[in-house]
Amino acid sequence: MDNTVLLDVANVRRSFARPGGDQLLVLDGVNLTLKEGEIVGLLGRSGSGKSTLLRLIAGLAQPQGGTLSYLGNPIDGPARGISMVFQSFALFPWLTVLENVQLGLEALGLPDKEIRTRALEAIDLIGLDGYESAYPRELSGGMRQRVGFARALVVHPNILLMDEPFSALDVLTAENLRTDLIELWQQKKLPIKSILLVTHNIEEAVQMCDRALIFSSNPGRVTTEIKIDLVHPRDRADPNFEDCVDRIYVEMTSRRIERQRNLPAVGFIPDAPIHRSSTSALAGLIEALNAPPYHGKADLPDIASDLQLEVDELFPMTEALQMLRLGDMEGGDVRLTPLGRHFAESENQTRKEIFQRALIANVPFAAHIRKVLDERASHTAPRRRFIDELEDRFTDDAADETLRAVTSWGRYAELFSYDAESETFSLENPT
């Protein structure tokens, strides 16, 4: 019974047309199965295509290749039996809580009486009684997401898809809603057979899921599966819990480094798009790493929770540290290099000099911009000149992000200046 395959995703490929005619590959060779009675977590960074995959499963979009099947039948549109909980709740503001919950039942064309009893049941189950006639805008974020859950559960779906359902909530509310949900699931009170949860919060995945699938980006695909067989209710302080979190961190960081090292470099064009992270945030991270209790070396989950950083925010920063050789990664740890420690202990002007040297030595594209400016008689160059070079290799968005990152670093290091209004790089200090 527990082994019935509800959902099977095989070799799915999805790309989007870009202006200019070529295709941007978002998902490639994605495989996953969802069985009855399990909660599966899909972990990945934002922009990795997790949400796109969820929309494909919900039948809201079609793949360009591969197959998706639900109970053995191909998914060719929104399927009965698959409902979704949305990140920003997606409640209709002009409908009351009750009307929002009833909407899915009305679409099924059920008799009025049944619609009402089932809706009230779901509202009751999810802890919303008393709020039936309230409008969503009168509710707090947590209560709104409860409506989202009630609306999804009321149609008695086999599969519940959840697209980062807790990420728009504050920490306490999210925790409260998660434990309520897990409790209902454990007591088998939810009228569903299986849950697929998309998240970028590693601890959330470890807390809720039976399996975690690690999703890589560019293009998105499932790279690793990690089984989580801790008993519920799971305790975050339990060493096994922490172990599991660590394993996922290691998995998520090592994949990226491996990928980056495997890509061939083409002259001064970076191997992979550079993500933007602000220099003041970088400096803050370096200082925190250098200070007690870390003294130059920290466990990623530790420093993430200490600085209250999400994975999405932390990873671009550790990548930047690695790239500039101010820091290094070892397993699930981040360690400052001697240069990084020197940076941490220096004054502002010295920091800029260190950063400038690191930038010239390790980010060839920044050095390239400087070189072009040095060679030109006017010491100025339009942005177009550089973005074109990047766009030959990356998508428009990635090229833009990369140039922004390099520009902000170059400005901080006083390697060059940039005037956003006329979109020109120059060597002169802005007046």
Added chain:
Amino acid sequence: MKILAPVSIETRRLMPRAWDVLAVLIVFGTIVLLAEASRELLAPLTTATAKTIALDPSNLPHYAFRTALRMLAAMVFSLLFTLTYATWAAKSRRAEMLLVPLLDILQSVPILGFISVTVVFFLSLAPGRILGAEIAAVFAIFTSQAWNMAFSFYQSLRTVPPELTEAGKTFGLSGWTRFWRIEAPFGLPQLVWNMMMSMSGGWFFVVASEAISVGPTSIALPGIGSYIQTAIAARDLSAILYAIGAMLVVIVIFDQLLFRPLVAWADRFRIDSEPSDEEPESWALTMYRRSRLFDALSHPFARLMRWSWTLKSPVRPRAVAVESHRSRIGDIVWYGLLTAGTAWVTWHVVHFVGTSFRWPDLLDAGLRGMATMVRVMVLIALASAIWTPLGVYIGLRPRLARVIQPVAQFLAAFPANLVFPIAVSLIVAWNLNPNIWLSPLMVLGTQWYILFNVIAGASALPRELKDAAANFQVKGWLWWKTVGLPAVMPYYVTGAITASGGSWNAAIVAEVVSWGNKSLHAYGLGAYIADATSAGDFKRIVIGILTMCIFVVIINRLFWRPLYWYAERKFRLA
């Protein structure tokens, strides 16, 4: 950006206050005074006729240029008016009490009816010369542009985040500097958007105000509007097509060289931290930015402004809020002046009403007002039934919306009165009933406000809501009832209000039309005003204007206002 609804609808108060009554008195009094003055001035001005208009299309560039110049002149005056009037209203609580209701009434005055009154007045200032007529035309366009712009700017000034103002005060910036560095930039994006909307509306009036006859005085200023009038008299369809073509070119040039750069430039003054999805771009702005000539031209101005910021205000800023400390003497003077002014205006209005209003005239105007009201309502309903579903359909398809949206905006800008002759020639040719078939002309230019607002509403529907509806299999009528129509409701209502207001104005030129020597009349208030104008009957002009004004104000307050706030409360996506 959304179109701003009229003052009476945007402000939350339902019942009129004493200030509203005073505003009505002032506006009506001014119209009465102008009309009285005009009646006395009319006779000696019969010779103030302009040069004849030639139908040769080679003259069109020149005419188009003159028309565009009038438009620009009016825009400059509207801008000056906005910067002073709106600022005064926003800064002074005393002034605000009167200035805002005044704007409300001014917005309801039918501009085209008003032209006849002002034309004679301005002609008398420059007797026998074309200048007076030019001023009258520019003034007419001004009245079609200024009120909306002033209201939008006033609203922006009222919503400047207090921390910005306080930051300015901490740095010891003078009021003048704060205005230019904080308040004006804050209001700029909304103001630019309203300028664009006002300009769109203005084309209709520039065309209508160029060729006008008041009793024995007839004026034809060189311009596209006069060209069209001459073409109508000559029954020359091809000339009308040329004029339409010329107008298209002028509007495109204005859009590309003036408004697109302005919108793109104003985008950087937006204060919301979210970057806009699509940064507005303009090739012309890039050109202006890179050109040295433009730089050199703007440089002295920028220097002057910067110098003015260094001036210290003679009054030292006080730590306590100025508002809390009101001067008794100021109050006494202010209210004294108001009372005296009110008494004087009231006496004039009463005198005019007593000597000029006769019951049959009033009854006639009222009944005709009803006829026009029925027409406007029916046509807005028809236009809504057609454009709302289409707008939703288009708005949900981003690619289609990107193509259609600018077209709809363009059609709203295009002066519909240029197309009237084509419709009229058909009505004449097929001998149709003017009471029915002239009506569509009233919404010809204004229906597009409904379309492009609904498109904007449907495009703004978040993807997650669309996904949720699809995920729960909501389709067909259930979808329209619970998703599609509610989502566009606030946008639709604002569009319909604008369309309705515009249609009342258009009635004055749409209910009486001519083709060659054949003239068609529909029974309505617009025809009443138009006939009174060509007869030079100032009593009836004033009665017509006042009646229309009252109709518009009452419909706004009793019909649109509740609907607008209901839609805003219930359907606005937070």
